[in-house]
Amino acid sequence: MRKAIMAMLAATVTLSAALPAIAQVNLRQLNQERRTDAGDRSGKLTRAESARLKAQQRSIDRLEARQRAGHGGRLTPADKRMIHDRQAEADRAITHQKHDSQRGRNHLKL
Template sequence: MAALAATLTVSAALPATAQVNLRQRNQERRIDAGDRSGKLTRVESARLKAQQRSIERLEARQRARHGGRLTSADKRMIHDRQAQADRAITHQKHDSQRGRNHLKL
């Protein structure tokens, strides 16, 4: 709980761009943790990582289009894609399929 509160406090103080990158890193860590624990299969992990790369490419395209900045519409679009990825990570980590470690945590 303390770590969550600290993360929320830090993220509230960060500019929106840093929040985008922080969320991206957190989701990549969740995918890696699911891969290590066996909650994700290799296929699920690869698909989720590809989804994260797609969001990174979208952010880069939007930044290039707007001189290195993200507009509020860009931030909203990226946020929506990250929310969709978050739901996919949660769904895949909690389905009945297990990865190579076959752990049922």
């Protein structure tokens, strides 16, 4: 009985340690998608800029899926670092595109 309880406790600790990393990656991805959509709606992004930024996010999604598939559904520290670097690059691209002089057709001067 004691071994079964210890095994369940170990599984719970392992799962709870993995969830924050997964949530952090997914939360950042969601936030960047929202920023791109907001820029599209406000007119701060052109259609082409928005399409490129969304393609960049899809590329990061595919990278994450490939890494998870290759490691049994988990991300290694190197995988997390790679995704983090790609997300940081996407973050800079969103900021740059939203603040350049090009405007989309729904320009609202926010």
